[in-house]
């Protein structure tokens with residue numbers, strides 16, 4: 001059986017048009033996309049591109065989405081693993097999975113290797129919590145070996161995501177590893193409006209709904225929260241048997257999301 005199946009997702013059809021806001025992030029990764037499209041062009045000029053990019057920011061702000069969109073824009077394969085998967089594995093398996101992952105990536109290059117929750121495997125080695133976690137350490141070491149091992153012009157870009165950059169092992173951040181850091185933060189008001197507009201597409205939103213006002217009302221919401229907000233509003237409208245989602249359902253959905261998940265079962269029942 002093909003090991004590639006373990007990691008390879010189809011070439012993501014997701015592109016920057018699916019990522020609302022985040023203009024600075026898009027600007028920062030432009031060069032990486034150019035490189036993936038044509039690594040030789042960069043080799044010819046002796047120009048170095050980072051091998052590893054660290055996306056830093058709170059959950060739900062679009063780190064995974066952006067990584068996929070980079071692959072989609074460059075039209076290259078996307079390999080994805082989660083750091084927490086490695087840690088749950090049997091002894092010795094984590095390191096060999098890392099080896100397999102990079103073997104596959106080399107075959108499919110140019111491509112993207114995405115490691116979600118890198119902190120699960122890349123936590124500072126001296127930092128207690130379950131101390132002497134050999135399996136995790138071996139996996140991390142293998143990752144470092146792989147990253148040092150490939151030539152920058154191979155066309156592999158490793159993108160890792162974390163919301164805890166502070167606990168990462170400094171070895172991961174050294175030059176030639178994850179030496180480019182990009183912050184994917186909470187959306188501001190304008191970005192929230194853009195995210196709402198994007199996720200409102202295809203939903204029957206009533207004319208009385210003012211997405212600008214909703215954006216102003218939802219400070220602190222992540223992209224995932226905003227997507228969820230419109231979905232909740234749609235569910236409420238369905239339940240009421242309404243043809244359209246009105247301001248009222250949106251207000252109810254906001255209240256519900258602010259109240260938190262503990263209320264979910266109450267409202268849904």
Ligand code: ATP
Pocket residue numbers: 018019020021022057058059060061062063064065066116161195198222223224225227
């Ligand atoms: P986690 O750390 O939980 O994996 P993440 O930062 O990787 O979070 P994503 O999984 O990429 O977040 O985002 C979750 C969902 O939220 C996305 O699939 C998308 O639907 C929506 N979303 C987040 N940010 C944006 C954005 N800027 N534009 C459009 N949709 C967004």
